Amino acid sequence: MAVESLGVSSLFKNRFLATILMSGLFVQIGIWVRNFGVLLYVMDRTHGNAYAVSLISVAEFAPIFIFSFIGGTFADRWPPKRTMVICDLFSGLALSVILGFLSSGAWQAVFFATLASSILSQFSQPAGMRLFKLYVPEEYMQAGMSIYQTMFAIFMIIGPMIGTFVYQHFGIFVCIIVTGIAFLFSAGTLLFLPRDHAETQAVERMSLLFDMREGIRYVLSKRVLSALGGCFLSAGLAIGLIQPLGIFIVTERLHLPQTDLQWFTGINGLAMVIGGVVSMVLAKRIAPHIVLFIGMAVSGLTIAGIGVSTIVWLSLLAQFLGGLVMPGIQISINTMILSHTENAYVGRVNGILNPLFMGGMILTMMVAGALVSWLSIVWVYLFSGMLFCIGLIALVPIFRKHSSALATELGDQA
CATH class of the missing domain: 1.20.1250.20 (MFS general substrate transporter like domains)
Known part of the structure; x- marks a missing residue:
């Protein structure tokens, strides 16, 4: 090949x-x-x-x-x-x-x-x-x-x-x-x-526990992988907060019948298909860490917008934009994991990072209902958007790494 x-x-x-x-x-x-x-x-x-x-x-x-x-x-x-x-x-x-x-x-x-x-x-x-x-x-x-x-x-x-x-x-x-x-x-x-x-x-020939410990050490020793771990956790916490609440956006914020939720999920799925195609076309032109940054930022803004909006078309637009960048987030994370992980550690890196996302999501899903009762659905969505912004902070080491690599390359050319 x-x-x-x-x-x-x-x-x-x-x-x-x-x-x-x-x-x-x-x-x-x-x-x-x-x-x-x-x-x-x-x-x-x-x-x-x-x-x-x-x-x-x-x-x-x-x-x-x-x-x-x-x-x-x-x-x-x-x-x-x-x-x-x-x-x-x-x-x-x-x-x-x-x-x-x-x-x-x-x-x-x-x-x-x-x-x-x-x-x-x-x-x-x-x-x-x-x-x-x-x-x-x-x-x-x-x-x-x-x-x-x-x-x-x-x-x-x-x-x-x-x-x-x-x-x-x-x-x-x-x-x-x-x-x-x-x-x-x-x-x-x-x-x-x-x-x-x-x-x-x-x-x-090493023991299973030895290999597991080596996997944890490997992730902690790699700045990019540790930063992605922070992204996984913050994104999981953010998505878990709003995962069970979409029906309440439709009924309470937009005053629509609950059956209209299908239009929001449908437009989100359509946007994800389009986003996947766009990511494929732009894959060679935009570095994955930049795609991830844009995706996290847009997700934070659109989630906050959905929580605040009481206008149907505006909420649908925010839902569409959020779905549009979601494939870019997933693609860029997987690409960066594979690019910065030796083949011998790929399985363990995935086994460490994926539970961070799922754990964060399930943790906030458990408290989402209580938070809505205590605060309001608007504040829960705003808080979810803030968690995506916190995930952006975790990306700073990745940008520093790429900036240092670019500076070194330019210095060598000079």
Whole structure:
């Protein structure tokens, strides 16, 4: 695979990227059919019991805290292609076991469909990042990430429709079967990837705990990675504050029926698709740390604007702008992680940084309702915007690093 042949326009023809995108397509179909199938099934079985519905989120997000760092450590120790194939195979086969429980009347088994996939993804996702670093040249990494992220944004729009359609027309059994087949197809697609490099096949002789400690030391020793950790945490805290409150913006601030929330989520998803395409086009022209700075600043301003606004078109515009920069934030963070992390540490770095975001988000989600009662929804949104601004402060070391590197380069040329 010649590096020089990888122009941005030819990225789609790149064997690795095409394979990963096809695998991601199958996984996204499986995830959305499973998520909405399980959600609607639990709603039907429990007559909308809030506790039962909340358990779905627990099954989806709890493994991130428990297994993310462990999964990332193993992803650094194991051959990445084999890890991804085995995880997808186990995801597909585990769902066949769940079908057996459902057939016997144990409907609660659907929770384990989400739990099993979520656990295995903590091993598969960092392995995929390692493969990305191996096979995509650094100068095209931002464009490749943009394509990948755009696919996720598209599924944020069409995924709920696909999952709802399959459940309403065929029921939970077909949802589980479709999900299992999708994961098996993903595993089959990954077989077309190049064989794992010899250096990735060597089995580490150090203990697991030693590798985990080394991962923490590595992140703390890298100024860029530590700064990204601060960004992850502040963004997670900010998003968690407003995550459950969108319905109240629609009903209390804009005095619209709650069903109009769909227009806000829809325009956000559309903006994310457009933002992903724009990020792909501009990937070679704007450095990722600048994209991240702009994205964080715009997110802070638009969130504050949504909280303050009582004008529908202005709120929709702010929602659109916020969605437009979100792919840039995600793409630039992933690009910077891969660019500043040695391949041997990619899994552990992901395993450390991702829980910071999720932990911050869930922490503020728990207190968002109380804060609204204590203050008001306007102040909660303003506070969320401020947290994004605090995240900008964490980026200062990254700008200093790039400024020093540029000064050195100019000095050498003089």
